[in-house]
Amino acid sequence: MLKIGITGNIGSGKTTICKVFEVLGVPVFYADDEAKKVMTDDTELIAGIKQTFGDTSYLEDGTLNRKHIAGIVFNNPAELTKLNALVHPAVFRAFDKWVLQFDTTVPYIMKEAALLFESDSYKMCDRSVMVSAPLGLRIKRVTRRDGITAAEVKGRNDRQFSEEEKREMANDLIINDDTQLVIPQVLALHQLYLSLAHTK
Numbered sequence: 307m308l309k310i311g312i313t314g315n316i317g318s319g320k321t322t323i324c325k326v327f328e329v330l331g332v333p334v335f336y337a338d339d340e341a342k343k344v345m346t347d348d349t350e351l352i353a354g355i356k357q358t359f360g361d362t363s364y365l366e367d368g369t370l371n372r373k374h375i376a377g378i379v380f381n382n383p384a385e386l387t388k389l390n391a392l393v394h395p396a397v398f399r400a401f402d403k404w405v406l407q408f409d410t411t412v413p414y415i416m417k418e419a420a421l422l423f424e425s426d427s428y429k430m431c432d433r434s435v436m437v438s439a440p441l442g443l444r445i446k447r448v449t450r451r452d453g454i455t456a457a458e459v460k461g462r463n464d465r466q467f468s469e470e471e472k473r474e475m476a477n478d479l480i481i482n483d484d485t486q487l488v489i490p491q492v493l494a495l496h497q498l499y500l501s502l503a504h505t506k
């Protein structure tokens with residue numbers, strides 16, 4: 307079974323692309339959703355967060371005190387790095403556990419992660435695919451979707467590797483710029499991954 311990592315910078319539409327793969331019967335692990343989940347159910351991670359950021363990191367009902375954490379890591383790259391160093395291994399553990407349920411029942415699975423390259427989790431995958439779109443279009447998409455300013459989108463984008471860096475690191479590319487059809491691109495990669503899975 308092949309493991310395919312899929313990424314793209316903010317507003318690239320990687321989640322939408324993943325939904326197309328899911329329609330084709332491909333299981334997708336959403337690392338960013340999982341990161342939120344492990345913060346409340348991975349005991350090792352919870353202990354690490356409390357130790358690093360204080361007991362007030364969690365509310366009395368056991369949920370993450372997002373306001374407290376955001377206040378520490380927002381605009382503080384060193385503290386954000388500390389948080390990521392705790393969260394990423396927990397997400398890796400969750401991914402390893404998730405993969406076990408498929409064993410040899412599917413030819414390949416996908417791992418969707420905004421920080422696929424930044425967190426080094428691409429090294430756990432057989433191949434990686436980058437969803438690419440111009441910055442102006444991505445800003446337009448996210449301001450419309452999240453109701454935030456262009457400056458905020460740009461700020462989030464600047465915390466990720468550049469499109470150019472990711473394109474160089476990825477094995478495959480999907481252009482999602484609203485001028486090229488994405489379905490044929492997805493189908494072509496689907497065929498490629500199926501053939502690679504059979505030769506593995």
